Amino acid sequence: MNDKGKxxxxxxxFFVIATFPFWFNMFLEKGPAPELVLTxxxxxxEKCVRETEFMTAxxxxxxxxxxxxxxxxxxxxxxxxxxxxxxxxLSNTCLDCHSNKAEFxxxxxxxxxxxxxxxxxxxxxxxxxx
Amino acid sequence: MEDSRRQFLKxxxxxxxxxxxxxxxxxxxxxxxxxxxxxxxKGDDALTAKQWxxxxxxxxxxxxxxxxxIKACHSTHNVPNISAxxxxxxxxxxxxxxxxxxxxFHNAFPGLGSxxxxxxxxxxxFLVLCNHCEEPPCTQxxxxxxxxxxxxxxxxxxxxxxxxxxxxxAACPYGSRSFNLRDPRPFIEKTNPEFPTRTKGVVEKCNFxxxxxxxxxxxxxxxxxxxxxxxxxxxxxHSEIREVLREYYTIRRKISLGTNPAVYYII
Numbered sequence: 001m002n003d004k005g006k007x008x009x010x011x012x013x014f015f016v017i018a019t020f021p022f023w024f025n026m027f028l029e030k031g032p033a034p035e036l037v038l039t040x041x042x043x044x045x046e047k048c049v050r051e052t053e054f055m056t057a058x059x060x061x062x063x064x065x066x067x068x069x070x071x072x073x074x075x076x077x078x079x080x081x082x083x084x085x086x087x088x089x090l091s092n093t094c095l096d097c098h099s100n101k102a103e104f105x106x107x108x109x110x111x112x113x114x115x116x117x118x119x120x121x122x123x124x125x126x127x128x129x130x
Numbered sequence: 131m132e133d134s135r136r137q138f139l140k141x142x143x144x145x146x147x148x149x150x151x152x153x154x155x156x157x158x159x160x161x162x163x164x165x166x167x168x169x170x171x172k173g174d175d176a177l178t179a180k181q182w183x184x185x186x187x188x189x190x191x192x193x194x195x196x197x198x199x200i201k202a203c204h205s206t207h208n209v210p211n212i213s214a215x216x217x218x219x220x221x222x223x224x225x226x227x228x229x230x231x232x233x234x235f236h237n238a239f240p241g242l243g244s245x246x247x248x249x250x251x252x253x254x255x256f257l258v259l260c261n262h263c264e265e266p267p268c269t270q271x272x273x274x275x276x277x278x279x280x281x282x283x284x285x286x287x288x289x290x291x292x293x294x295x296x297x298x299x300a301a302c303p304y305g306s307r308s309f310n311l312r313d314p315r316p317f318i319e320k321t322n323p324e325f326p327t328r329t330k331g332v333v334e335k336c337n338f339x340x341x342x343x344x345x346x347x348x349x350x351x352x353x354x355x356x357x358x359x360x361x362x363x364x365x366x367x368h369s370e371i372r373e374v375l376r377e378y379y380t381i382r383r384k385i386s387l388g389t390n391p392a393v394y395y396i397i
Binding site for chain 2: 072078079080
């Protein structure tokens with residue numbers, strides 16, 4: 001009984017297959033990060049409710065907190081660190097400023113390969129439908 | 131070694147203390163500096179109550195005014211009109227979405243009609259909606275707390291959390307809840323961009339215009355009722371609604387079930 005070689009080869013093959021997604025992604029040519037277009041309104045505001053880095057990484061958590069606060073506690077005003085106040089509403093505040101869904105939201109979501117269902121209910125561009 | 135165990139425990143203890151201290155330092159560091167922390171609050175004009183309630187003076191309501199009130203509500207909240215012309219009568223009945231609607235006395239108050247009741251009352255149109263019960267059975271049935279009773283008495287829906295199981299519809303004795311069996315958007319005549327629509331697979335119902343109360347406005351139906359509906363805080367003995375309730379004899383729907391509805395009817 002000396003199957004040492006076979007066993008080790010088997011383990012190596014298993015390891016390679018199991019970690020395939022990791023090293024495949026490592027060597028895969030990634031496209032450049034999408035360029036986001038800001039509306040004139042968003043540009044004029046200079047800063048979102050929080051810093052850009054925070055918003056890029058955590059806007060979904062922020063929106064979750066906003067929703068819980070609005071729906072459950074009836075607290076609808078968000079005061080940021082600078083003391084600036086915002087009406088916590090995806091439809092009326094976020095999408096009012098970022099009214100270019102295709103060039104702002106969609107670009108990044110497509111790049112990250114996710115399909116959020118926010119717009120199943122929230123109306124994407126209040127200004128166009130008004 | 132004789133004291134190796136003792137040594138080990140000492141080191142472990144110091145290490146645990148060290149890790150704990152690091153946490154505590156983090157917390158202290160996070161709480162100071164950086165100026166004010168972001169926070170949330172109620173709007174300045176927000177109306178608040180212990181238990182919002184409604185008195186409907188049924189003698190003042192006719193078909194026309196009821197129609198106006200329903201329209202005010204449904205257009206504000208993007209409630210779809212799944213009409214018989216579009217989908218056929220059978221489907222329209224099954225897929226109907228309603229927040230507030232008109233019905234007969236016998237449907238609104240089963241068990242209350244006598245054999246020989248006033249013809250005028252029997253034929254009168256009655257306006258019914260979610261009762262925002264003080265003891266809501268729907269919220270107890272909901273497995274995800276998508277529907278819940280808020281501190282101000284409103285029985286709210288969090289559509290994000292609704293999984294479409296429809297337990298709440300089975301639990302509600304008033305038929306106040308509708309299920310979106312299809313995408314409602316094609317059936318909304320004129321979309322109000324300020325209020326979200328719903329999506330296929332969630333239950334919806336009247337929200338006592340929580341979004342309007344938050345900015346100091348009365349509910350849409352109350353505004354459209356020309357004084358036939360009084361809205362206010364049932365928990366405040368000096369409120370207008372309590373004044374009205376003291377003055378008039380009122381009835382509520384199916385009170386024997388113990389749900390304690392917050393919508394009262396003057397007959």
